[in-house]
Amino acid sequence: MDAWSSQQLSTLYGREIFRSREADETHALVTHELKTHRSTWGRGNVDAVFCRAELSALSLCILRYGCDVDIEPDTLGNFVLVQMPLRGHAEVHTGGQTVQIHPGQGAVVSAHKPVRLRWHADCEQLMLKIDLARLQDVARRTFAARPAGGAGAAAEIGEIDFELPLRLDDAAGTQWCRMVAGLASLLPADGHEPYDPRWLAHYEDNLMLYLLCHRPNSVRRQHDALRLGSEAASMRQLRLAEEFMRSRLDAPLSLEDVAEAAGVSRRALGLLFRRYRDLSPMEVLRNMRLDAAHAQLARHDGASVTEVAFSCGFSHLSRFAACYRERFGRLPRETSREPARH
Template identity: 30%
Template sequence: MAGADTTPAVSEQDDEELFEEIASSHLRWDLDLSGGTSPSADRWWLGDTWTVGCRIGPMRGRRRAPELRRNPGEYVGVLMVHHGTEIFSQQGTTATITPGTAALWDGVRPVDCATGGHLVKHTMFVPREALAREVPDLDAVFVRTLPASDTLQLLRGWLNVARGQAVLDPEAARTAERMAVDLLVAAIDRARDGSRGTQAVLRAQVKAFLDDHLDDPDLTLDTVARATAISLRYLHLLFEGTGETAREYLRHRRLERAHDILLRHGDLVSVAEVARRCGFDNPSSFSRAYRSRYGRSPREARHEAPVLL
């Protein structure tokens, strides 16, 4: 019959399997899926962050002590709705998330959610510590609706692009993760103050340029400012309140890349070659910086690298 609802109903025998599919892809929830619609979910990873695409019918859910005890770590959930409406309540605050909008919820505190109809959404799970570095007053952001914006649209688009990649190596995955977090921070800033949102987008562009030129030992912040069409003074301003300067960001990203190379390919490359690939002037300065950050020398880290057969 034309117009008939062809969505498969949830049978008793499938209920437990469907519940486990949803519960294991997200953080653990106590869910009531008695609405009669068969849910589906798929998950993909970007570094330490993962995203779940979900389609689900009417449902109610909650996270209490039994579910919180099963957390794999401390995460922030970022709910982005594409179709339908979901209501979240946490710590006495309620947010209604409609298509194009989003909201953050704290994965280490009790929370309730509900939807009265068919829902299509993405939920991104970001390590709490990583997001708190970018948003120092993180508690003030939870369960506050982020209005629809170009920045949120960019975030959704970026997650879909990352999802379409077959396999990302660890360095590429971490870069994609940083871009996603930067866009999320930009959306948060945009919701608070339009000018701050613009700054966050520009900061994301600067970080992307730095990440693309980590191997250039002659890279200067003047060069970065010119390449991103901003003044050097404004470049420094973009990093105020983030916990690190632009120069510190460049240094820690070079060390992160060097650390990844040493642990994955340390048996194939020399310390001098790693230093060169990561933009350090000489192996000695690289070794001092690496030891200061990781508590051991690059040579010692090479010995920890797995043997590639």
């Protein structure tokens, strides 16, 4: 799969930082440009090239060694590295996993996990270096859960682990490749004005957001788990509120009474009912009382409309009649006079 054309990467290839045919020199230069590491050189002749373009939080790099080489940087520390082979293949060993990467399948190397890499002689990679602090900031703004009721500060984002491998040939991966190619196309050629850095920063954030949203990772898993837990807690609070109201239809209830029974604030209670019932708590209580009154009147047990209204929590008969007609399309006395159904 040719995810990136030579034209799309031409400006990046024009940002050559070094070229070397010496192993020791290449090791020192890669250490300076990327990360301190250990390297063990294998078969083939060194023919190394490194190109790089830096933005505010992202760096686009192209690297080849020209020979087999094992690389051990321990951990990356303050950045995440997305590896996308343009040609050839390599192996990534991290987190107890070993994956083969090649055109169509890459890897996102987490910042905090020890990693070992084996590049084969035919391997040339496009790499995206992502500043960890900026990635965590994007994740925090997007996924961080807040305490119940929406108040308080967002939870901190910890380490971010991405699942291996990074598929580049499925629908999400193809779109990712388009976005990376788009970033490469934004690099200003010699003599051209650069794009506004504020807009470029937005593009960078969008690229990181796409990676967080569409590639399996620990932040998204944690967010989904918290959301499911929050959903269960919300349904439990809703059930407590409705059971409390249903058991006290004849009693004068305030919003504070219901909120206390559910164990939430008045504001949270209102949000809860709006979300799941599309009504306010007091509207739900009114409908419960009307349904109870309707059922009692339909039983024809000898109780008058006034007695039914009072027993269901209505103290104003005219208001009760108006609400009843709005809900059932008839007045209470019409229901009480209907023939009993057997």
